[in-house]
Amino acid sequence: MNEAPVLSFRPAATDDAAHVASLVQRTFTSNHVPGWSIESLRSIHDANSVEALVGSFSEASYQSVAVLDKQIIGYISFAKPHLLSIVAVDAAHHGQGIGSSLLRDAIDVVEKANPALEVLQVNATERSQPFYAKHGFYPISPMINVLDRRFMRMAMWLRPRRMGWA
Numbered sequence: 001m002n003e004a005p006v007l008s009f010r011p012a013a014t015d016d017a018a019h020v021a022s023l024v025q026r027t028f029t030s031n032h033v034p035g036w037s038i039e040s041l042r043s044i045h046d047a048n049s050v051e052a053l054v055g056s057f058s059e060a061s062y063q064s065v066a067v068l069d070k071q072i073i074g075y076i077s078f079a080k081p082h083l084l085s086i087v088a089v090d091a092a093h094h095g096q097g098i099g100s101s102l103l104r105d106a107i108d109v110v111e112k113a114n115p116a117l118e119v120l121q122v123n124a125t126e127r128s129q130p131f132y133a134k135h136g137f138y139p140i141s142p143m144i145n146v147l148d149r150r151f152m153r154m155a156m157w158l159r160p161r162r163m164g165w166a
């Protein structure tokens, strides 16, 4: 009898770099991030190359992966406590709550580790903006184009969560 696939979440490790780099390459394409030039997508791939990731794993504030049957299908990274740099979920698994789980867990850990932190920020693409909005991020900029990247800055004020106001 076939066993059901097992989904788990764990901190990212140096050995994951090649799999995470591959995930970012197949997730950040013109299909999923419309309006971005090939060069700007490539710059995201370069920023998440194996070498760059190995370096960032020791420096990032928070990084974790979603693993399904030993395959990395999701990744989240906070470059700094207040700055969510990237969330990527394999397109074959979009809409199954994996991005939400990665984000919720990350916010819980980052908030507990940084009790004085007031606000989280992220650059949201046109497609990912509803995802962040659903999780309590609000636009703090218009949609802008910078170096062929189209995004808006969004922020989440943490105190309402902490105080139970929201």
Ligand SMILES: CC(C)(COP(=O)(O)OP(=O)(O)OC[C@H]1O[C@@H](n2cnc3c(N)ncnc32)[C@H](O)[C@@H]1OP(=O)(O)O)[C@@H](O)C(=O)NCCC(=O)NCCS
Residues within 6 Å of the ligand: 027, 028, 032, 033, 085, 086, 087, 088, 089, 090, 093, 094, 095, 096, 097, 098, 099, 100, 101, 123, 124, 125, 127, 128, 130, 131, 132, 134
């Ligand atoms: C954005 C992303 C990480 C979401 O991951 P996911 O696992 O598909 O998200 P979830 O299944 O947890 O979705 C949660 C909610 O967000 C919303 N959502 C997610 N992706 C969305 C999209 N592309 N467009 C509109 N809404 C979206 C859905 O409404 C969903 O709500 P529902 O549960 O009521 O249906 C994923 O689509 C992705 O990797 N996109 C490409 C890379 C990217 O743009 N990353 C973000 C910029 S750094």
